[in-house]
Amino acid sequence: MSAEIKFLNDVAKPWDELNSFLAERYALQPDISDVTVRASSIATAIKHQVDVLAFDRKCRPKKIQSEVNGESEAARLMSDVSDAAKHVFLDDHRRQNNIFVAAMFEVNAEGDFRFIRNGVFVEHASLGCQDFMAASLSAIDYWSKKRGLNIAWSGSVREASNKFFPTAFLYFDPRFCIHMSTARIMFYRRDDAGNIMLFDPEVVRFEVRKTSPRG
16 A cells, blocks of 8 residues: 555545535534544544654654654644543643634624534644644645655635525534534624634524434
8 A cells, every 4th residue: 555545545535524524514512523533533643644754764753753843833733632632631731732613604794694614623722722624734734745745635624605694503413413512603704805804793693403404
């Protein structure tokens, strides 16, 4: 098996699958769901590139990890996320982090809501709040180049449809979230340049519905 095929199977394909799922309008418990499990698995697959490169170079993984930390903040973040998922509490408090999921909605001038995607975020003790999908994509790009892999793959963080509704709504499906007691929501508005910025709407109309978006 080629190094490229294994990298695509273990790292890029799971990222693509999670990316597609996050564009579905599902209600998810912020701290525990299929999404948090899948994000942690992707972070671990990225972190394992340290071991692969250490084996190729016939050196200790710690040497590679130190090198990586100085070259890529995104790859360093993935390592910290992986270790926190495995050990919960890390010896170095500067690396401590946790993952949460928040539904992202755009609010237009009329006060209607567009579901952007479910965002996966990392609250990191020293790196602040990071968008997991953007950071993991950057880490994947870093590792494909560092290992000299020739892969015909590129990722882009997906968004849902451009349709606005009077209500910000999500669908709950126990297949993807076995327990839900709260939801975390983030609202955005586009600036004159078309960039989305955090926004605090005066009126919020929010619903969680039982019907699946696919059903």
